[in-house]
Amino acid sequence: xxxxxxxxxxxxxxxxxxxxxxxxxxxxxxxxxxxxxxxxxxxxxxxxxxxxxxxxxxxxxxxxxxxxxxxxxxxxxxxxxxxxxxxxxxxxxxxxxxxxxxxxxxxxxxxxxxxxxxxxxxxxxxxxxxxxxxxxxxxxxxxxxxxxxxxxxxxx
Amino acid sequence: xxxxxxxxxxxxxxxxxxxxxxxxxxxxxxxxxxxxxxxxxxxxxxxxxxxxxxxxxxxxxxxxxxxxxxxxxxxxxxxxxxxxxxxxxxxxxxxxxxxxxxxxxxxxxxxxxxxxxxxxxxxxxxxxxxxxxxxxxxxxxxxxxxxxxxxxxxxxxxxxxxxx
Numbered sequence: 259x260x261x262x263x264x265x266x267x268x269x270x271x272x273x274x275x276x277x278x279x280x281x282x283x284x285x286x287x288x289x290x291x292x293x294x295x296x297x298x299x300x301x302x303x304x305x306x307x308x309x310x311x312x313x314x315x316x317x318x319x320x321x322x323x324x325x326x327x328x329x330x331x332x333x334x335x336x337x338x339x340x341x342x343x344x345x346x347x348x349x350x351x352x353x354x355x356x357x358x359x360x361x362x363x364x365x366x367x368x369x370x371x372x373x374x375x376x377x378x379x380x381x382x383x384x385x386x387x388x389x390x391x392x393x394x395x396x397x398x399x400x401x402x403x404x405x406x407x408x409x410x411x412x413x414x
Numbered sequence: 415x416x417x418x419x420x421x422x423x424x425x426x427x428x429x430x431x432x433x434x435x436x437x438x439x440x441x442x443x444x445x446x447x448x449x450x451x452x453x454x455x456x457x458x459x460x461x462x463x464x465x466x467x468x469x470x471x472x473x474x475x476x477x478x479x480x481x482x483x484x485x486x487x488x489x490x491x492x493x494x495x496x497x498x499x500x501x502x503x504x505x506x507x508x509x510x511x512x513x514x515x516x517x518x519x520x521x522x523x524x525x526x527x528x529x530x531x532x533x534x535x536x537x538x539x540x541x542x543x544x545x546x547x548x549x550x551x552x553x554x555x556x557x558x559x560x561x562x563x564x565x566x567x568x569x570x571x572x573x574x575x576x577x578x
Contacts, residue, residue: 269469269470269471289455295453295455298452298453299453299454301449301453302446302449302450302452302453302454302484303450303453303483303484304484304486305483307501307572308572309572315572319500327503328503328504328505328506329480329483329503329506330454332480332483332506333454333456333478333479333480333483334454334455336456336478336479336480337454337455337456337458337478340458340478340479341456341458345460345470345471345472346470346471348510349479349510350509350510351507351508351509351510352479352480352506352507352508352510353505353506353507353508354505354506354507355504355505356502356503356504356505401505
């Protein structure tokens with residue numbers, strides 16, 4: 259679902275395919291989650307698995323406190339990428355893997371790096387490696403994304 | 415697997431591979447999208463600012479990429495016989511084909527595509543791979559989500575264990 263001049267509306271792209279190169283680093287997205295956000299997310303997503311809001315259940319599972327929903331971490335990684343590409347880019351693929359647990363009241367930093375660029379059928383595609391880094395510097399939640407970006411040639 | 419570790423993957427469980435959940439259809443409401451965006455803490459105006467969204471390349475409000483998590487699948491024709499009490503989310507792989515717009519109707523169908531087990535520190539763990547397809551009111555698939563869910567352990571079942 260790449261966009262071209264034909265259906266781009268009134269917008270001038272904020273990020274062009276030609277301005278992206280392998281090795282480029284996405285602006286970090288820093289999150290400071292608290293238990294209130296976990297409750298908000300449980301309600302909004304209807305994920306009521308108790309380990310995300312009940313300290314007793316979390317303790318029985320061996321955790322010092324309630325744990326962050328994996329899907330909330332996916333949402334942040336989605337924000338990292340969609341915020342970077344702006345409203346003229348399109349997110350095509352988002353893969354996220356929950357390798358380690360994260361806790362509220364710890365700073366979580368979403369990071370990303372461009373690993374590939376190519377043009378397919380006139381569409382500018384960019385491959386991005388993404389991850390959520392905890393306060394200890396460990397990537398707890400690695401992933402990848404594929405996005406399309408408008409090309410200057412298609413707009414000229 | 416040693417002989418002392420009995421497989422939890424019974425014929426009854428295997429029979430679930432490929433079975434589809436009953437379709438569940440949702441109206442994509444503006445305030446549900448706004449509430450979701452607020453809960454994840456994403457200030458992108460495409461999810462809440464009608465005027466900004468209208469002049470964007472989308473031409474109107476859309477839903478965030480993981481909004482699909484709030485669209486629960488319907489029941490399977492028979493109850494999935496979950497053998498374990500506790501649940502872990504292993505991850506998701508999303509593929510996006512069309513934006514989801516406020517005002518759309520999205521139909522959710524889920525099917526189990528694989529079941530396998532591993533034996534580790536927490537005893538036997540059952541891995542369930544599912545594929546969820548989201549289709550709009552025009553009959554177009556807008557996205558798919560492949561999920562991996564891990565269940566393990568006995569005792570009182572986690573609340574919500576049956577929903578995933």
